[in-house]
Amino acid sequence: MEPRIDRRRLLLGAGAAAAATATGLAAPAIAQNAPIRIGWLATLEGPFATGGQDGFRCMQMLLEQHNNQAGGRRIEVVRESSNAQADVALARARKLIEQDNVDFILGPLSGAEGIALRDYSRTLTGKTIINGSSGASDTTLRNPSPNFFRFNTDGVQWMAGLGNYVRRTLNVQEVAIVAGDYAFPYAQVFGFSMEFCRAGGRATYLWSPLGTTDYSSIIARIPRTAGALVVIHGGTDGLAFMTQYAQAGGSLPLIGGSIMADQSMLSARGPHRRLMLGMVSGGPIADVHDDPTWNEFVERYRRRWSNEGGFRSPSIHGFNFYTAQQAALLALEQVRGDLSGNQQAFQQALVRLEFKNAMGAQVKLDHNRQAISDIFLNRIEERGGQAATVTFGRTNAVNQTLGVPEAQFLQLGAPSRDNTGCVA
Amino acid sequence: MTGSLALTVVLNGLTLAALYFLVACGFSLIFGLMRTVNMAHGSLYLIGAYVGYAVFEPLYDQDVWWAWYAGIAAGVAAAAVFGVAMQAVLLGWMQGQELRQALVTIGISIIVADQLLAVFGGTSRQFFAPDAIFGSTELPIAGRYPTFRLFQIGVAVMVGLALWLLLARTRLGLMIRAGVDDRAMLTALGVNVPLVSLAVFALGAGLAGLGGVIGATAQPVAQGVDARFLLTSLVVVIVGGMGSIPGTAIGAILVGVAEQVGQALFPTYSVILTFAIMAAVLALRPQGILGRPA
Numbered sequence: 001m002e003p004r005i006d007r008r009r010l011l012l013g014a015g016a017a018a019a020a021t022a023t024g025l026a027a028p029a030i031a032q033n034a035p036i037r038i039g040w041l042a043t044l045e046g047p048f049a050t051g052g053q054d055g056f057r058c059m060q061m062l063l064e065q066h067n068n069q070a071g072g073r074r075i076e077v078v079r080e081s082s083n084a085q086a087d088v089a090l091a092r093a094r095k096l097i098e099q100d101n102v103d104f105i106l107g108p109l110s111g112a113e114g115i116a117l118r119d120y121s122r123t124l125t126g127k128t129i130i131n132g133s134s135g136a137s138d139t140t141l142r143n144p145s146p147n148f149f150r151f152n153t154d155g156v157q158w159m160a161g162l163g164n165y166v167r168r169t170l171n172v173q174e175v176a177i178v179a180g181d182y183a184f185p186y187a188q189v190f191g192f193s194m195e196f197c198r199a200g201g202r203a204t205y206l207w208s209p210l211g212t213t214d215y216s217s218i219i220a221r222i223p224r225t226a227g228a229l230v231v232i233h234g235g236t237d238g239l240a241f242m243t244q245y246a247q248a249g250g251s252l253p254l255i256g257g258s259i260m261a262d263q264s265m266l267s268a269r270g271p272h273r274r275l276m277l278g279m280v281s282g283g284p285i286a287d288v289h290d291d292p293t294w295n296e297f298v299e300r301y302r303r304r305w306s307n308e309g310g311f312r313s314p315s316i317h318g319f320n321f322y323t324a325q326q327a328a329l330l331a332l333e334q335v336r337g338d339l340s341g342n343q344q345a346f347q348q349a350l351v352r353l354e355f356k357n358a359m360g361a362q363v364k365l366d367h368n369r370q371a372i373s374d375i376f377l378n379r380i381e382e383r384g385g386q387a388a389t390v391t392f393g394r395t396n397a398v399n400q401t402l403g404v405p406e407a408q409f410l411q412l413g414a415p416s417r418d419n420t421g422c423v424a
Numbered sequence: 425m426t427g428s429l430a431l432t433v434v435l436n437g438l439t440l441a442a443l444y445f446l447v448a449c450g451f452s453l454i455f456g457l458m459r460t461v462n463m464a465h466g467s468l469y470l471i472g473a474y475v476g477y478a479v480f481e482p483l484y485d486q487d488v489w490w491a492w493y494a495g496i497a498a499g500v501a502a503a504a505v506f507g508v509a510m511q512a513v514l515l516g517w518m519q520g521q522e523l524r525q526a527l528v529t530i531g532i533s534i535i536v537a538d539q540l541l542a543v544f545g546g547t548s549r550q551f552f553a554p555d556a557i558f559g560s561t562e563l564p565i566a567g568r569y570p571t572f573r574l575f576q577i578g579v580a581v582m583v584g585l586a587l588w589l590l591l592a593r594t595r596l597g598l599m600i601r602a603g604v605d606d607r608a609m610l611t612a613l614g615v616n617v618p619l620v621s622l623a624v625f626a627l628g629a630g631l632a633g634l635g636g637v638i639g640a641t642a643q644p645v646a647q648g649v650d651a652r653f654l655l656t657s658l659v660v661v662i663v664g665g666m667g668s669i670p671g672t673a674i675g676a677i678l679v680g681v682a683e684q685v686g687q688a689l690f691p692t693y694s695v696i697l698t699f700a701i702m703a704a705v706l707a708l709r710p711q712g713i714l715g716r717p718a
Contacts, residue, residue: 044545045541045647045648046646046647046648047548047646049545049547049548049646050547053547083648181691181692206691207691207692208687208691209691209692212687213643213644213649214436214440214642214643214683214684214687216432216436216439216570216573216684217432217433217436217684217685217687217688218687218688218691220429220432220433220436220688221429221688236548236644236646239548239550239644240550240643240644243550243552243644244570244642244643247558247559247560247570247571247572247573248560248568248569248570249559249560249568249570269484269552270550270552271552271558417692
């Protein structure tokens with residue numbers, strides 16, 4: 001049969017030829033001139049929407065400071081949002097990698113999301129995930145993934161020193177712990193209980209699923225014998241809990257989880273703020289911390305965001321995302337923007353990084369690519385008519401097992417609802 | 425469980441039931457007269473809450489004592505107007521085509537959710553009750569109990585009574601009841617049924633808006649809450665019986681108390697209890713506890 005060429009075939013052929021030429025010519029150029037594509041993944045929906053927004057703010061601020069460049073290459077950002085649910089975070093991460101073709105992801109924000117992305121990272125070659133702000137312990141401790149890096153400390157680490165302080169200094173014998181029923185609070189509860197119970201304290205645990213809106217029955221079950229209430233909720237869950245606790249006339253001394261005693265809570269208006277004055281907590285940052293690096297960072301944050309919906313001081317999520325991107329940019333500088341060879345050189349550079357985060361604390365990674373850094377004890381005080389967290393204690397270079405030998409720590413089992421770390 | 429804890433949990437259940445009743449009775453009312461399964465009912469709740477909040481927030485910042493009441497008025501009005509518009513523009517002319525109406529209202533709910541997300545963002549919001557009903561009240565046995573939650577029961581009882589008076593004692597109520605029984609006959613008698621439908625839609629939607637503001641005072645409102653309240657309304661009216669106000673009250677109490685008892689006894693799995701009740705009712709009495717057989 002004689003080959004007939006109609007208009008459609010001609011067009012198809014021409015299109016294919018054009019595409020082939022284009023890719024053929026463009027391929028060598030990509031390595032030098034094409035921008036580096038970063039996927040930002042945080043929660044702009046759901047319980048941690050305000051924290052996610054702040055993460056984007058801090059990262060944007062850092063990029064602007066670097067003129068959107070690193071290692072001689074321009075940086076392009078693709079923003080994605082999840083809602084603190086692991087399946088949603090996974091779907092958005094896939095979209096970033098598979099459709100937007102990003103080189104690496106900075107994210108996610110919430111605990112269970114982090115574990116999902118850690119598992120996803122293992123299926124990828126030549127891509128990297130640098131944790132944004134998620135703080136579940138097992139994300140890096142058990143079954144770590146070679147291309148998943150975490151430059152923020154985790155939920156267990158953030159509690160370093162708090163359990164001992166509550167038991168020994170505040171002399172509280174028994175606490176009630178209210179916490180979200182998912183991976184991040186498991187870590188925080190574990191870190192707190194390990195110290196508190198070892199020092200002879202007793203604890204009652206009241207769990208509720210992430211996204212719970214009605215806490216009245218939980219509040220009703222707080223034992224009357226409890227000498228303090230440990231609140232390990234954050235975001236809107238934290239706001240709902242505290243508002244309802246205030247409504248119920250609660251008056252126990254409060255101990256806060258790291259995302260409870262935070263600007264994302266203190267900036268929200270409402271009656272909970274009155275109760276939170278005096279709350280003691282532990283974590284990687286505080287609003288008022290006497291360190292030039294931190295003061296400069298806060299000053300810069302305020303200048304940039306005070307008219308665009310920013311908090312009075314960066315939130316913990318903003319700080320964590322900032323640290324993650326600091327690491328990414330430093331490593332990109334070291335390899336001069338070269339992400340070829342399945343990002344081997346880039347990942348090696350990440351592993352070897354040692355730098356100061358915005359709090360002025362030294363950050364380095366352990367063998368699981370998990371940060372070792374300083375942790376602070378904070379108290380909420382009134383500063384200039386506003387509530388703010390103020391540091392009053394510091395533990396240097398806290399590792400993921402709180403100083404317990406790793407084998408021994410692993411033997412305690414993974415933090416969970418039934419494994420609270422409360423062993424005397 | 426100690427006595428005081430048991431009583432508190434039951435009270436929690438009743439106060440939650442009060443909120444569910446406020447939202448679900450509008451749903452039931454609209455279904456009763458028009459046979460419309462309004463899948464956008466949750467959106468009406470959301471509209472009430474968000475519009476109410478938009479009015480409330482600037483006033484609260486200025487420390488005006490009536491900020492919260494203004495929020496309620498705005499929320500109710502916004503939801504009622506939206507409900508009327510929905511009935512007048514879209515649902516009115518497809519009267520009697522239940523499936524089509526259900527699909528159209530699902531579409532509306534998706535559009536509304538996206539628009540609210542675009543306007544108000546993903547941040548969740550919460551109203552703060554005026555000082556008079558904030559804080560707690562000393563109750564026998566249960567001890568200190570949040571005043572606002574007691575207030576919630578008061579509102580629900582008042583709305584229930586007002587609805588009963590409206591349906592049993594007024595001309596509009598007479599027409600609504602007649603319309604539930606035989607719509608065609610009512611039209612033949614010279615009653616302007618489309619107008620009555622509009623009134624019922626305004627009422628039902630306004631109640632959802634009221635629920636929105638009250639609900640957003642008791643617990644935060646955020647994107648996605650619409651689906652939760654739609655689902656709860658469905659469960660409540662399926663359990664209580666479609667179109668029956670007393671049935672809705674019974675359904676709301678069953679679901680609310682079950683949810684709270686579940687949360688106190690086995691928090692992670694408490695949601696199962698609600699659906700167990702629904703399954704049991706559907707198996708034993710498909711028309712609902714006070715529903716009439718179709």
